[in-house]
Amino acid sequence: MSWEKELDEILSKTEGEVFEKATLQSLWKLMSKGYISSFDFPISTGKEGNVFRAKRDGEFVAVKIYRINTSTFRNISKYLMYDSLYKVKKDRRSIIFAWAKKEFNTLKKLYDAGVRVPKPIANEGNVIVMEYIGSVSQAAPLLKNAAIENAEYVFCKLAEYLRLMYKAGIVHADFSEYNVLIHDGEPVIIDVGQTVGTDNPMAFEFLKRDVKNITKFFRKYISVDEESLFRYIVGEKDEIC
Numbered sequence: 001m002s003w004e005k006e007l008d009e010i011l012s013k014t015e016g017e018v019f020e021k022a023t024l025q026s027l028w029k030l031m032s033k034g035y036i037s038s039f040d041f042p043i044s045t046g047k048e049g050n051v052f053r054a055k056r057d058g059e060f061v062a063v064k065i066y067r068i069n070t071s072t073f074r075n076i077s078k079y080l081m082y083d084s085l086y087k088v089k090k091d092r093r094s095i096i097f098a099w100a101k102k103e104f105n106t107l108k109k110l111y112d113a114g115v116r117v118p119k120p121i122a123n124e125g126n127v128i129v130m131e132y133i134g135s136v137s138q139a140a141p142l143l144k145n146a147a148i149e150n151a152e153y154v155f156c157k158l159a160e161y162l163r164l165m166y167k168a169g170i171v172h173a174d175f176s177e178y179n180v181l182i183h184d185g186e187p188v189i190i191d192v193g194q195t196v197g198t199d200n201p202m203a204f205e206f207l208k209r210d211v212k213n214i215t216k217f218f219r220k221y222i223s224v225d226e227e228s229l230f231r232y233i234v235g236e237k238d239e240i241c
Ligand SMILES: Nc1ncnc2c1ncn2[C@@H]1O[C@H](COP(=O)(O)OP(=O)(O)O)[C@@H](O)[C@H]1O
Pocket: 043, 044, 045, 046, 047, 048, 049, 050, 051, 062, 064, 118, 130, 131, 132, 133, 134, 139, 140, 142, 178, 179, 190, 191, 192
């Protein structure tokens, strides 16, 4: 099937709204450069973006497409204000593009720092291509929905990643069981568009919230303590597991 036809199909499945002109152009560029060869199915149709399983030659990839609508725009502007690195023109398109680029660059930084995130592959406009996390038949479940047999192991890994992240100068700022995938028993951190730098005046507050979210989740399985996790992440404590 030609990719134009495949896009038509996906378009009909997802109300068309995401596939504005900018999106079509970005997808066209990514396809002509060989980063995407065909689409498989939508994995998620969220408030701010849609994620698809796609193929690049024979390999699976995940394609995240940021939606360009008013509520997304408001949300994003709020976060971009915290981040002086991303001074962009104030039109909606430039802001969404900057937002996608920010997530792509953050994925690169984190991947290089040894934090388990999907490996970033390409970015064009409001579209990101990254490593697909999941099996042949389905995407990896969220931590929230995964059957966890090794809660202690997963918690310790996440603590280690948050510490590495902090060392790399980054606070996730939307960390919870909704933004961690479990693949083959291993946690993978996703959705890093709204991260802030550790030098940000709001960084500690965001980190506290991240720590609160994750300890609350794990308390169902094991005994965990917010204060120690926080101190471990910022390097005031050497061990937590
Ligand atoms: N690399 C990936 N591999 C597999 N599934 C993914 C990947 N990235 C995201 N997803 C799925 O898509 C959903 C939405 O992605 P996310 O980055 O959290 O965006 P948002 O929460 O802003 O919609 C995730 O909850 C997850 O189920």
